[in-house]
Amino acid sequence: MRLGGGLLVALAAAAAGAGWWLPAGLVLAAIAAGVTARVPEPGDALVDRVVIAVARLSEVAVYAIAFASYVFPEHRAAAAAAFVVVVTGAGFAGLEIPTIVVRITGGLLLAAGLVLVAVCVAVPPVGTTDGLRAPDFAGVLVAAVVFLPFLRARRRENAGWRALLLGVVAVLVAFAALYQLGAVRLGLSATSLRDLLSAADADALQPVLTVVAVVATAGPALAAGTEVRARAGVSGLAGLAVAAAAAYLLPVLPVLVIAGLATVFELLLGVRARRYSGTRE
Secondary structure, three states: OHHHHHHHHHHHHHHHHHHHHHHHHHHHHHHHHHHOOOOOOOOOOHHHHHHHHHHHHHHHHHHHHHHHHHHOHHHHHHHHHHHHHHHHHHHHOOOOOOHHHHHHHHHHHHHHHHHHHHHHHHOOOOOOOOOOOOOOHHHHHHHHHHHHHHHOOOOOOOHHHHHHHHHHHHHHHHHHHHHHHHHHHHHHOOOHHHHHHHHOOOHHHHHHHHHHHHHHHHHHHHHHHHHHHHHHHHHHHHHHHHHHHHHHHOOHHHHHHHHHHHHHHHHHHHHHHHHHHHHHO
16 A cells, blocks of 8 residues: 555656656665565664654655645645544554455555556557656656655565565556656646546546545555554654644655655664674574
8 A cells, every 4th residue: 555655646756856767766666675675674772763753754744745635635735734643643543454454455556556557558648748868867866765665565474576566566657657748747747646547538537546545545654653653652742743744844755755765774774683683693
């Protein structure tokens, strides 16, 4: 579900920097997610807990912005803040979704993504004026960083293969979006998947996309609230307040960058924990 929530807004943000080279950034992120799949969780030191809390809460802010942009675009800021308080607060209070429901929902979202790709590829684009340019390596790197949190698999079993599968899905959706919208229009779109359906003459599917946006953002945000409580305890409530303020005040790009960098630091702390464990043994 996390990839679905991230795709809603990260696709446009990454395309704004990487342009037509967006798929290269996604491939880089998928490889990084697959290679680091066996990196253990960070330890229980204060810095480890803070980094994990920042990573999860910045992801929550991304989901909140995505939810509000697609479901309540006229009241985006207020809806995003309310999403953090209500949904993530419920997870913080202990509400959890059964594992079987998470897996079924993830499969349905995966199917919805493939249907989106098929619809977009089946309809010839009206035409795009922007052509392929030389790669912007900084933009490709930013695209990889902002997508990394949403390509990492939380469950350990077959995590590497699942990360690569998610990467394939993300690349397919990116190709479909670039095919229909072009890099410039995609990068300027606040709700890129809505624009994608419109460009593919599939506006009849807009209500389905609204449902997808709710499901793809609420589930991961709920789980993030539970993890923040486990790592930070009651003090995590202050983090929820900061996430709500960020969702209310900030555009999505800086929040995505914070989430990506926090994930990178989380991985580095996991590598440190593994080395420390190996040294003690």
